[in-house]
Amino acid sequence: MKRKEKVINLKPSYIPLEVTLVKRRKNKTDIRNDLKISSSTLAKISAGEFVAMTVIAQLCDYLDCRIEEIVEFVPNDTDDQP
Template identity: 60%
Template sequence: MDITLIKRDKKRSDLRNELGISPSTLAKMSNGEYVALDVIGLICEYLDCNVEEVVEFVKIKN
């Protein structure tokens, strides 16, 4: 997501201020924790990008 923010000349604080996304949700994204799909959708709409520009699927090894 950070690369997409940079490309769009945006910062995490813009997501917090303009979309009302909590700092804890942004921290979860940074730490690879669960973030609700509706929040990811809001970010994608705001940044005018596809979901794969915001999230990455990493397969968990068993």
Template identity: 50%
Template sequence: MFTYAPLMATLHKRKISKVDLQKLTKISSSTLAKIGKDEFVSMKVLNEICDVLHCEIEDIIAHVKEEDHQS
């Protein structure tokens, strides 16, 4: 599975709220909720976040093995 924990850490380091991210990227509140629940969001959204934050994909998403996540 994938987690957006790196995104939350990146936002925290930069003192950017999720609401600010939503305004900067113009993503919907439902997409922001999906990110909060580690659910699927499109590559287009991930690209927009990377562009706005001037960061790499690994700064916003990470892969976690299912058995590691469930422990």
């Protein structure tokens, strides 16, 4: 029997990260160089895709902020939902 995949109706938005970077006078190049976060992970963040919680924790520690200043969940407005 095939399992039905659960639909997630939320997606991450990293707009709070952009705001926090401006406040801290940092940019994504600083993140890549200082934290050694891969370009592919930064691309996922730019595309609004899910990344590992360890990455979120590293960003919070590096920027000395709370998770709400890195990521928020917004409605997933895709048309391919059932």
